[in-house]
Amino acid sequence: MLSDQNIFAGADVLVTGGLGFIGSALVRRLVGLGAKVTLVDSLIPEYGGNLFNIHDIRDRVNVDLTDVRDAVAMSNLIKNRQFLFNLAGQTSHLDSMTDPLTDLNINAAAQLQILEACRLHNRDLKIVFASTRQVYGRPKYLPVDENHPISPVDVNGINKLAGEWYHLLYNDVYGIRACALRLTNTYGPGMRVKDARQTFLGIWIRRLIEKKPIQVFGTGEQRRDFNFVSDVVAALLSAAASDASPGQIFNLGHREQVSLKELAELLVRMNGGGRYEVVPFPEDRKPIDIGDYYADFRKIETQLGWSPQVTLASGLEETLRYYRQHHAHYWE
Secondary structure, eight states, X not given: OOOOGGGGTTOEEEEETTTSHHHHHHHHHHHHTTOEEEEEOOOOGXXXXXXXXXXXXXXXXXXXXXXXXXXXXXXXXXXXXXXXXXXXXXXXXXXXXXXXXXXXXXXXXXXXXHHHHHHXXXXXXXXXXXXXXXXXXXXSSSSBOTTSOOOOSSHHHHHHHHHHHHHHHHHHHXXXXXXXXXXXXXXXXXXXXXXXXXXXXXXXXXHHHTTOXXXXXXXXOOEEEEEEHHXXXXXXXXXXXXXXXXXXXXXXXXXXXXXHHHHHHHHHHHHTSOOEEEEOOOTTTGGXXXXXXXXXXXXXXXXXXXXXXSOHHHHHHHHXXXXXXXXXXXXX
């Protein structure tokens, strides 16, 4: 059974990265549940925050344009909150290799500062940290479960792992209830589509709408799983509401797995036209590609009652429809 989400009615909730893709979808759901929501976002252009993501609920939330690296500001924002959904991060694997110190400061050092603020000012709040499947690196077996060896292939994976483990350490040592969800490919309305910094699906959809060919790197046979953003929001809420989640790591995933070529073909059909081309990996991307990946998510299914509800086809249809209508707010 999914945990009772009535717990959020009237709750004081802080969402870092709240103007971003997943953060804004979560904020919208929390508002619908009656929560008092403050969202934090730096609106750094490369990181996906977009005020249009909350255009329909702007008057129902508090927006604080703060960088999570600002320790003093975050200490003040932490006070008196009941829940923290910690989603702010640098998500580009390629950027983490070209600017590793920025990735370190956002995905590791800032996370430690946030947890220190919780230790000093608010040990009673509950934290859900958005981690990534990238911590596993190249799978040694499939599907990948939470016991799979940890072997990140890029700086982003290492720093996200550090951020994740800081949360678990503070849970175990200081009793600050925290858990981590290892997200796979998340997609849907609100995702970054101006480039591939957040997800390759975003730039694919942009190219389709612009009548340009989708570029599939490598052989195109790499198999992946995908979660529609509403399913990820449901997982975040379930983890926050459950008494079973503190100190735990949970994979997200989907029972549907497709090759990248199959995904490109599906998008072209749904778009009513377009094309894709299989091209060699760019030299900077090839060393950090993980090949096939799809998750075993039985742990979160068993312990929290979560499983993905949105099929890949219906999620892609909704996403294409959204960007055909709203692309002007996301292209630049």
